Structures are given as C-alpha cells and as structure tokens.
Amino acid sequence: MAGAGACKMTIAGALTLPVLRRALPRVVSGDRQLQRSIRWVHAGEVPDIATLLHGGELLLTTGMGIGARRADQRRFVAELAAREVAGIAVELGDPFAGSLPPALVAAAEQRELPLIELHARVPFVAITEAIHTAIVNDQYELLRRTALLQDRFTDLMLRGGGIPAVLAALAEELANPVFLEDGDGRLLHWAAPSAATASDDALGAWAHAPAAAAFGAAAAIRSGGNRPGGRLVCLPVDEPLDPFAPLAVERARIKHAMIKLD
Numbered sequence: 001m002a003g004a005g006a007c008k009m010t011i012a013g014a015l016t017l018p019v020l021r022r023a024l025p026r027v028v029s030g031d032r033q034l035q036r037s038i039r040w041v042h043a044g045e046v047p048d049i050a051t052l053l054h055g056g057e058l059l060l061t062t063g064m065g066i067g068a069r070r071a072d073q074r075r076f077v078a079e080l081a082a083r084e085v086a087g088i089a090v091e092l093g094d095p096f097a098g099s100l101p102p103a104l105v106a107a108a109e110q111r112e113l114p115l116i117e118l119h120a121r122v123p124f125v126a127i128t129e130a131i132h133t134a135i136v137n138d139q140y141e142l143l144r145r146t147a148l149l150q151d152r153f154t155d156l157m158l159r160g161g162g163i164p165a166v167l168a169a170l171a172e173e174l175a176n177p178v179f180l181e182d183g184d185g186r187l188l189h190w191a192a193p194s195a196a197t198a199s200d201d202a203l204g205a206w207a208h209a210p211a212a213a214a215f216g217a218a219a220a221i222r223s224g225g226n227r228p229g230g231r232l233v234c235l236p237v238d239e240p241l242d243p244f245a246p247l248a249v250e251r252a253r254i255k256h257a258m259i260k261l262d
Contacts, residue, residue, distance in 0.1 A: 008037040008038075008138065008243050009037065009038045009131060009134050009135045009138060010034065010035050010036060010037055010038060011033070011034045011035070011036050011038065011058065011086060011087045011114050011116075012034040012035055013038075013134070014038060014058065014131055014134075015027075015034070015116075017127075017130050017131065017134070018130075019122060019126050019127050019130040020122075020127060020130070022120060022122050023089075023091070023118040023119070023120050023121070023122040023127070024118065024119035024120040025089065025116050025117065025118055025119075026116065026117045026119065027114060027115070027116050028099075028100060028105050028108075028115050028116070028117055029105050029106075029108040029109035029112075029113065029114065029115040030087065030108060030109065030111075030112050030113050030114035030115060031114070032112065033087075033112050033113070033114050034114060036086045036087060036114065037056060037086065038056065038057070038058045038086045038087075038131060038135070039054075039055070039056030039057060039086070039135075040056065040057050040058075040132070040135070041057060041058045041060060041127065041128045041131045041132060042057045042058070042059055042060070043059070043060040043061065043124040043125075043128065044059065044060075044061060044065065045061055045062060045063075045064040045065045046065045047065045047066070047067060047072070047076070048065075048079075049061070049065055049076075049080070050076075050079035050080050050082070050083045050085075051079075053080070053083045053085055054083070055083055055084040055085065056084065056085070056086055057085050057086060058085070058086050058087050058088075058089060058131065059080065059085055059087070059088045059089065060089050060091070060124045060127060060128070061088065061089070061090055061091070062090065062091045062093060062094070062095075063090045063091075063095055063096045063100075064094070064095060066090075066095075066104065068095065070101070070103035073101060073103045073104040073107060074103060074104075074107040076104070076107075077104060077107035077108050077111060077113060077115075078107065078111070080113065081108075081111040081113050085113070086114070087113065087114030087115065087116060088108070088113065088114070088115050088116065089116040089117075089118055089127075090115070090116070090117060090118065091118040091121060091122075091124075092117055092118060092119055093121070099117065100115065100117055138243075142243060142244055142247060145244050145247075145248075146244070146247045146248065146251060149169075149170075149173055149248055149251055150251050150255075152169055152173075153166055153169065153251060153252065153255040154255075156169060157255065163180065163188075163189050164189055164191065166252055166255050167180060167189055167190065167191035167252070168191040170191070170234070170248060170249070170252045171191040171192055171193045171234075172193050172194075173248055174193070174217075174234050174239075174241065174244075174245050174248055174249075175193050175238055175239040176193060176234050176235060176236055176237055176238050176239055176241065176245075177190060177191065177192040177193070177202040177205070177206070177234070177235060177237055177238070178190065178191055178232065178233065178234045178235075178249070178252075179206045179232070179233045179234075179235070180221075180230060180231075180232055180233075181230050181231045181232075181233065182230045183229050183230050187203075187206065188230070190202065190203070190206070193238065201237060202235075202237055205235050205237050206233070206235060216233055216234055216235040216236060216241065216245075217233070217234045217241055217245040217246045217248075217249045218231055218232065218233045218234070218249065219231070219232050219246075219249045219250050219252075219253040220253075221253055232249055232252060232253050233249075234248075234249050
C-alpha cells in the first residue's frame with residue numbers, strides 16, 4: 001500500500017471534479033497556492049461572510065455581498081484572508097459579468113489567495129455535495145488505512161517482533177525511512193522501505209534535519225522515570241508524505257509505548 005495513500009482535498013483537486021469543470025473555472029489569482037487544503041465548502045452572499053467562517057473553507061458566491069466599490073472589494077478579500085479561507089469561487093453574472101473587477105483580483109493576488117471565476121452556472125449545492133463527498137471519502141480511507149496498519153503492528157508484536165519490526169513495517173507503509181531517537185537526539189534504530197534507499201542518503205537526511213517535524217512526520221515518545229523522552233520521525237527522503245503519515249507515525253508511537261525504550 002506504500003505510496004498509494006489518501007490525499008486531502010485541495011483547490012487543485014476540486015478543480016478536477018466534473019461538477020466544477022462544468023462551471024468552466026478560471027483561476028485569476030493565487031495560482032501558486034492551489035495545493036491549499038479545503039476543510040469544507042460554504043456558500044454565502046453577505047458582506048461580512050468572513051465572520052461566519054472558521055478557516056479552510058472554499059467560499060462559493062455570486063459576489064452579491066462583495067460590493068461595487070474598490071474599498072469594499074479590498075476589505076472583503078482582506079477579511080477572508082485573515083480567516084485563512086482556502087479560496088474563493090465567484091459565479092459570474094449579476095453583479096459581475098464577464099470577469100471579476102481588477103481591484104478584487106489585485107487584492108486576492110496581493111494575499112496569494114486563490115480566486116476563481118466560474119463562467120458557467122452550476123448549482124452551488126451540486127458543487128458542495130461533490131466536494132464534501134470527496135472529503136468524507138478521504139477521511140474514511142485514512143481511518144481504514146490506520147486500522148489496517150494498527151492490526152499489522154499488533155500482529156508483529158504478538159509474533160515477538162520488537163521495535164525494529166515495527167519500524168520496518170512503518171517505513172514500508174510510508175515508503176520513506178523512519179528514525180527512533182532518544183531524549184538526547186541520538187539515533188537508536190532506523191529502518192528504510194527497501195534497498196532503494198541508500199543508507200548514506202537516509203542517515204545524512206536525519207543528521208541534517210534537527211527540525212524534521214516541520215517538514216516530516218514526528219511523534220514525541222515519553223520515557224519512564226526522570227529520563228527525557230525520545231522521538232519517532234519519518235522523513236520524505238524517497239516519496240512525499242501524504243496525510244496518512246502523521247497518523248501512521250502516531251500509531252507506531254503508541255505501539256512503541258508498549259515496548260520498553262532501552
């Protein structure tokens with residue numbers, strides 16, 4: 001199953017859905033931010049729509065609440081950007097026909113906020129249902145993979161496998177090397193998914209990645225007594241990490257807690 005994980009729904013992913021393709025979308029700003037994750041979809045037409053959002057939403061609107069004045073348009077974008085919405089999709093028509101106003105586009109571009117024109121009318125409920133279904137399916141797939149991996153770890157332990165066996169299974173599942181550190185940052189064990197990962201490359205990446213939690217997947221490990229705890233880390237040396245990676249590392253950490261840290 002390595003490398004075939006479920007992925008978060010992103011702006012780019014949503015734009016590939018048939019229902020959104022039928023809306024003839026065109027990205028007019030924030031094209032470098034299309035990998036932003038969509039947590040949920042919200043449709044609304046009020047000027048203070050940002051107060052109803054929590055962040056991560058794709059906002060669907062016809063623009064009726066944006067306003068005709070440039071100051072209103074800049075404020076509308078600024079408030080949504082402050083809420084950290086994933087993006088804005090505007091169905092063209094009334095009040096905006098043909099294209100979105102330059103002030104609105106410029107404000108979104110300044111904040112690198114994805115802004116999308118929808119040139120054909122598609123019911124917002126159809127777009128919402130399609131994206132929400134994809135999000136729920138992704139979440140289900142993550143839970144399914146997590147349960148299967150947990151069963152695999154349990155089976156390894158019942159067969160007498162220890163930390164090396166669990167790390168080997170984790171590395172295989174994530175298609176990347178994993179490292180177990182003690183509380184002083186010393187390497188205790190590590191495992192790679194296959195012979196394709198050169199030892200020098202993997203160990204070199206670990207040695208030069210003291211802040212690995214920022215771009216890898218990591219979980220803190222508690223230790224008994226007064227000894228400092230350790231850390232379990234997976235680094236994207238061979239493949240990018242998908243949203244399954246932190247869940248898998250956390251499950252391995254839980255299994256590790258059942259095995260004494262030497």
